[in-house]
Amino acid sequence: MTHYHESAKEITNELANTLQNVNDEEVALLMKEISRADKVFFVGVGRVLLSLKSIAKRLAHLGVNTYVVGQITEPAITDKDLLIVGSGSGETAFPLIIAKKAKQHNARVAHVGANPESSMREFSDVFVRIPVSTKLNRPNEIPSIQPMTSLFEQSLLVLGDTLALMMIKEQDIDMKNLWEYHANLE
Template sequence: MNYRETTKIVIDECYLALSKVEEKQIDMLIDYLFNADKVFFIGVGRVKLELEAFAKRLAHLGIKTHIVGDINEPAMTDKDILVVGSGSGESLVPVAIAKKAKSVGGKIIHIGSNPHSSLAPITDLMVRIPVQTKLYLEDEISSNQPMSSLFEQSLLLLGDIVAKMIVERKQINLKSLWQYHANLE
């Protein structure tokens, strides 16, 4: 298979996955982001990288974001939310952190594929990207890509889609956003 054929497979899979996300869930996610004092993110591996990109983009939009475990992470309060990225909803560290966040009154948003995961009982909102996970659930979208690549790609794109929707809702001038971009580069 050549580059162009492979590109089409990956892009088509991402489009299919993102087209299956319920718009109501995205609207609720944006409402949570608008109403939170601080937004924390937890994920592991490649999912963490995608969440870091999402957090950075939200910071560019004036939302206070933090990655759990970073040296400058503040205390979470009941005015904050934790965004958990986990396709299966069973990754040990994110589940444990979510339980801790819930115990201090934080709201939990799970972006993942498994609606019946260990996170389900404590989740305030699930944004479901119904793609193939390590669990191979019956209603997941299958992928020709290795492991959970489709979930990770969809998560990255979802973050940028949400950011674009926030820009539109707040009628932010795109040129003005450069004031928030890193300038020690």
């Protein structure tokens, strides 16, 4: 019988290894794009979208105007805005279509993914690589014992929380004050 702690340690080791291999300069460029944008939009599909929704919520707690593409209150994107695309392969059809439309409206596009040579590259102003195994099996990917692309989705979520912590430190935000942005109709 496999023990919980053994499996949890394998997952957390993979996650730590992955996050240590994300490029600081790429993350700094993404931070700059977020800070200068009026609105930050997020697009992805499946479990990636779930991670992106969590990131959007956390950044909203920090005062960033965030929207998930397709939500009922989504405003128009403009040349003052940023679209963050989550796609490990960079080949997922819906995010590609949305990135192309964002560029047609002169918005900036940031792609967080695993494949630097993807079709998304044509539309991206910023790329942050999470160097994990994808369905493409490219060289220099960090392998995972987890099913499918779990390591990418986990890494994306923790990258988002890392960005939030970096913003808190840079802006010297008092974390006790963040509760005023938390949902209060619960």
